[in-house]
Amino acid sequence: xxxxxxxxxxxxxxxxxxxxxxxxxxxxxxxxxxxxxxxxxxxxxxxxxxxxxxxxxxxxxxxxxxxxxxxxxxxxxxxxxxxxxxxxxxxxxxxxxxxxxxxxxxxxxxxxxxxxxxxxxxxxxxxxxxxxxxxxxxxxxxxxxxxxxxxxxxxxxxxxxxxxxxxxxxxxxxxxxxxxxxxxxxxxxxxxxxxxxxxxxxxxxxxxxxxxxxxxxxxxxxxxxxxxxxxxxxxxxxxxxxxxxxxxxxxxxxxxxxxxxxxxxxxxxxxxxxxxxxxxxxxxxxxxxxxxxxxxxxxxxxxxxxxxxxxxxxxxxxxxxxxxxxxxxxxxxxxxxxxx
Ligand code: ADE
Ligand code: ZN
Numbered sequence: 001x002x003x004x005x006x007x008x009x010x011x012x013x014x015x016x017x018x019x020x021x022x023x024x025x026x027x028x029x030x031x032x033x034x035x036x037x038x039x040x041x042x043x044x045x046x047x048x049x050x051x052x053x054x055x056x057x058x059x060x061x062x063x064x065x066x067x068x069x070x071x072x073x074x075x076x077x078x079x080x081x082x083x084x085x086x087x088x089x090x091x092x093x094x095x096x097x098x099x100x101x102x103x104x105x106x107x108x109x110x111x112x113x114x115x116x117x118x119x120x121x122x123x124x125x126x127x128x129x130x131x132x133x134x135x136x137x138x139x140x141x142x143x144x145x146x147x148x149x150x151x152x153x154x155x156x157x158x159x160x161x162x163x164x165x166x167x168x169x170x171x172x173x174x175x176x177x178x179x180x181x182x183x184x185x186x187x188x189x190x191x192x193x194x195x196x197x198x199x200x201x202x203x204x205x206x207x208x209x210x211x212x213x214x215x216x217x218x219x220x221x222x223x224x225x226x227x228x229x230x231x232x233x234x235x236x237x238x239x240x241x242x243x244x245x246x247x248x249x250x251x252x253x254x255x256x257x258x259x260x261x262x263x264x265x266x267x268x269x270x271x272x273x274x275x276x277x278x279x280x281x282x283x284x285x286x287x288x289x290x291x292x293x294x295x296x297x298x299x300x301x302x303x304x305x306x307x308x309x310x311x312x313x314x315x316x317x318x319x320x321x322x323x324x325x326x327x328x329x330x331x332x333x334x335x336x337x338x339x340x
Contacts, residue, residue, distance in 0.1 A: 001304050009304055009339055010293045014331045016097040016314040017090065017278055017289055019222050019245035021141070021171065022121065023070040023103060024281025025086040034081065035072040043068065054284055059203050059254050060173055062284060070106050079120025087128035089282075093290045097318060097328060100125075101139040101169055104154050105146060114157040122164055135328075137319050139197060141169035142185065144177035151185040159192070166319045167195035169222065170212075174204040179212040186216040195219050195319055197245075201226035203256060206233050213242070220245055220317055225256060228264055228271075238272035243317030247280035248296045249287045260299040269306060276314040308336050 001009065028047040035042045044050040056062040073079060083100070090098060100121070107117050121138065128134045140158055142151035158165060168189045170182055179198050186196050200212040202223035209227045212218050213236075224244035227233045237244070246265050251257040257264070268275040277296065282288045287295065293310075296302060302310075315329050 003298070006297060006304060006307070007294060010297060010307055011290050012094055012335070013307070013311060014094055014096045014328065014335055015289055015293075015311055016099075016276075016318055016328070017095050018099045018220065018243075018276055018314055018317060019101070019247055019278035019280055020086070020098060021066075021101045021103065021281050022083055022086060023073075023106060024066060024285075025089070025283050026069050026073075026082055027085065027283045030081065030085055031069055031072060034078050038072060038074050038078070040072050040074075042072065054253075056254055059175075059256075062254055062281070063172060066281065066284065067106060070103070071110060073107065074112060074116075076116050076120040076123075079117050080123050081120075083121045083124030084127060087124060087132065087134060089288055091128070091132040091134060093288055095134065095289050096331065097135045097315070097320065099137040099139055099166070099319060101141045101171065103141050103143055103171065104157065105143045105150060108154065108157065114154075114161070118158075118161050118164060135320070135324070137166040138164055139167045139169045140165050140194075141171040142182060143172040144170050144181065144199075145173040148182055148185050151182055152188070155185055155189060155192075162192065162194075165194065167197055167219070169196070170198040170200075170216070171222070174199060174202055174208065178204070178208055180215045183215045190217055197222055199223055203254075206230035209233060209237075219243075219319075223247060223251075225251065225264060227273075228267065234271050234273065237274075241274050243274040243276060243313060244268065245278045245317075246275050247278045247285075248292050249282075249285045250280035253285040260295050263296055263300060265296050265310075266300040266302060266306070269309060274313050274317060275310060276317055277310050278314075304336075304339070308332070 028050045125136045196218045197220045198212040198218050199222040201209040206226050206229045220243040222245045277292050279288050
C-alpha cells in the first residue's frame, strides 16, 4: 500500500479512543469564548499567545497550564460545550467509540458541583450517540498529587451517578505519587462495581507499573512506556494481555520520547504487547486520533496490518460488553477487508 493510500486508510478507519482527558481537549478558541462568557480573565492576551505557551519540558509543566485552563469551566453548559466540541472533532475522524476521562477534583476543589460537571458531559454523550452514533464511557480519574482522603471524598460524591461511570482512574503528577498511595480507594471502588485503570510508567519507573498491577487491580495501563525497561514486566504484560493506552504525540510534547522516530509503539507490538493509539490531551499536544496514528505510521513505517492490529486492540480493550465489541469489530473487519 502506498503512503497516500495508507493515510486514507487510517483517516477513514473506524476507531476507538481509550485515553482522553476531556479537560485536555479544551481548544484555546473555546477557552477564550467560555472565559469571556464567565467574565474570567485568562493570563494570556490572545489565542496565539496561549498557544505559544504550549512548550513543555516535562509532565508538570504541562499540568500547570492544563489546570489553569480548566479553571474557566463553571457551568453545565461549559462542560457540555467542551465535550461536544470533542465529539464533533472525533466524528470527523471516524472515531466510533471513546472512553473519556474527567478529573472531578479539578472542578469540585473550586466549588463547582460534581453534578454540574457530570450533567454537562452526560448531555453531550447523549447528543453524540443520537447525532453521530458514537458510543462512549466515562472514567473518573483521581488526582494523584492530592491525598487518598480527597479521592475517597470524590468517590462518595460520584455515587449518585455511579451508573454513568464505567471506571476510576489515576492521573496527574506521577513521580513521587506511586499507585499504592491509592490502594484503599481503588479497592473500595472495585467493591462498588467500578473497573480501574491508572497512569503508570509515563514518567515514573517500571516499578510503578508493577505497583499499579499489584495494588490497583487495573484492567488497562495508561501509557506504560517505561515498562520496556524491565524485561520481566514486558513478558508479564504480554502473557496477561494487559492493554497499554499509548499516546505518541503526548510522549513527544512531554519529552518522554525524544523524537517520533524513536517512539516505542512498534517495539511494543513486536514484543507481543497489547498497545493502542490515543490522543491524551489533543488540544495541547498537536493532534487527535488521526494525527497520532499518522505520526507513528509515517515515522516507524507501520504497515496496514500494524494499524489494523492497534485498532483491533482498542476495541478489545474497551469497556464495552462482548456483544457491543463484536459489533464494532465487525465494522472494523469489514472496512479492512474492503480495503484489500
Ligand atoms: N492529566 C492529563 N493529562 C495527563 C497525563 N498525560 N499524565 C498524567 N496526568 C494527566
Ligand atoms: Zn493521560
